[in-house]
Amino acid sequence: MLDFHLVDILINSVLAIIMLGVGLSLTVNDFKNILLYPKAMITGLSTQIIIIPIIAFVVASLSGISPEQKVGIVLVSTCASGASSNLITHLVRGNVALSISMTTINSFLTLVTLPFIVNIALNFYLHSSTEISLPYFETILQIFMVTLLPASLGVIIRHISIKFAEMMERPLKIILPAILFGVFAIKFLAAKKFGGSGITSTELFKLLPSMLILNILAMLTGYVVAKLFRLNFRNQYTIAIEVGLHNTALALLVAGTIIRSSEMEKPALVYALFTIFSALLFVFAIKGKNILK
Numbered sequence: 503m504l505d506f507h508l509v510d511i512l513i514n515s516v517l518a519i520i521m522l523g524v525g526l527s528l529t530v531n532d533f534k535n536i537l538l539y540p541k542a543m544i545t546g547l548s549t550q551i552i553i554i555p556i557i558a559f560v561v562a563s564l565s566g567i568s569p570e571q572k573v574g575i576v577l578v579s580t581c582a583s584g585a586s587s588n589l590i591t592h593l594v595r596g597n598v599a600l601s602i603s604m605t606t607i608n609s610f611l612t613l614v615t616l617p618f619i620v621n622i623a624l625n626f627y628l629h630s631s632t633e634i635s636l637p638y639f640e641t642i643l644q645i646f647m648v649t650l651l652p653a654s655l656g657v658i659i660r661h662i663s664i665k666f667a668e669m670m671e672r673p674l675k676i677i678l679p680a681i682l683f684g685v686f687a688i689k690f691l692a693a694k695k696f697g698g699s700g701i702t703s704t705e706l707f708k709l710l711p712s713m714l715i716l717n718i719l720a721m722l723t724g725y726v727v728a729k730l731f732r733l734n735f736r737n738q739y740t741i742a743i744e745v746g747l748h749n750t751a752l753a754l755l756v757a758g759t760i761i762r763s764s765e766m767e768k769p770a771l772v773y774a775l776f777t778i779f780s781a782l783l784f785v786f787a788i789k790g791k792n793i794l795k
Contacts, residue, residue, distance in 0.1 A: 512688075513758065516681050517751045518652040520584065521609075523674040525656020526667040527588075528602065539600050545731045546604050546724065546741040551611060553727070554720050554745055555579045555619050561719070562627070565712040569627040570765035575712060576623035577753050578770050579720070580616045582608035584749035586778055594785045596740035604744045609649050616756065617641040641760055648755065682751060689754065689771055701768045709772045717777055721746035721784045739785050746781055750774040 558579035562572035583605050591601040617638045624636060660667035690701060724745035728738040753770035757763055 513685055513751060513754050514648050516678070516685050517749075517755060518648045519674075520678050520682065520751065521649045522652040522656045523671070523678055524584075524588075524605070525653035525658075526660050526674070527671055528606065528653075528657050528660065531599070539597070539603065539737070541731065542597070542600055542728070542733050542737045542741065543603060543607070545728055545733060546600070546744055547608060547611070549724050549727045549741065550582075550604070550608060550745045551615050553723055557719050557723065558716055559623070559626075561712050561716045562623075567708060567712065568765055570763055571709065571769055572627045573620065573623045574753070574757060574763075574766035574769035575716060577616075577620050577756060577766060578713075578748050578750065578773050579716065580612065580619045581749040581752045581756075582612045583744045583747045584751065587743050587747040587781075590747070590778065590781050590785075591740050591743050594739070594743075594782065594789075595736075596743060596785075597736050600737060600740050601744055604741075606653075609653065612752075613642045613645055613650070616645065620756070636756070636761055641756065644755065644760055645752070649752065685751070685754075686771060686774055689767065700764055701771060705768060706772060709769055713769055713773045714776065714780070717746055717773065717780055718784075721781065725788065739788055742784065742788075743781050746784070747777050748773065750777075 555576060558576045562575040565572065565575070583601075588598060588601050588605060590596075592598050617636050620636050621638075656667070721742040725738050725742040728741045733741070750770040750773055753773075754767050757766035757770065
């Protein structure tokens with residue numbers, strides 16, 4: 503039988519393998535692209551790190567959910583986009599180099615920004631609670647161990663053997679989403695004593711409007727800010743995807759493993775249900791609008 507600790511280990515392992523897969527796909531040119539797109543990079547990262555968490559605070563504050571779940575909404579907003587944003591950007595013919603570069607840099611920045619912002623949310627929504635906290639060093643170490651370390655290992659493996667890295671990329675793209683789906687299924691369907699979040703259908707439908715609003719506002723903000731800074735259309739919707747999608751597996755790790763709050767996991771679970779589809783619909787919608795002009 504699965505218990506809470508075993509599921510936590512599973513989430514850590516899956517996230518680490520996903521980041522290893524991301525590292526296997528990175529090339530030297532991907533890092534050079536950071537210098538080639540400085541304006542787009544700074545615009546996207548500033549939106550992702552500063553504006554989106556502010557939006558999350560507003561959405562959480564206006565929602566009629568528990569204080570722990572409000573923290574969970576803010577937590578989701580602080581997680582860097584994952585490999586799914588890179589895949590969707592590729593499918594819609596966005597700027598994949600910019601997408602990968604933003605994901606890579608924000609994975610580093612998350613080490614500092616996530617614990618800082620989430621602790622503000624904890625103090626804001628749970629100021630009377632002394633039992634729940636997010637230790638900075640433990641959080642930084644945990645995120646480093648399951649994101650940056652395996653991604654760096656993937657880069658090293660690719661440097662040693664490009665043939666092996668390319669051979670592993672295709673099966674990992676199929677296997678990892680399936681494993682991740684399994685982890686989310688356990689969190690959704692299993693009882694708390696077996697590692698599940700204990701989310702009910704009532705909670706799901708109560709959280710869904712807030713998470714959908716956060717997702718739509720995030721993508722719109724990314725698109726509008728990029729447009730205001732006169733970035734080209736391809737970069738506009740690439741940034742929209744990056745700031746709209748979040749690494750919900752990382753949110754589960756922080757909420758479940760470090761904070762140990764199943765309530766804070768629930769917004770991430772709901773967010774993961776639709777964001778891939780909403781991102782695709784958003785891009786198709788703005789592309790259609792752009793064609794009609």
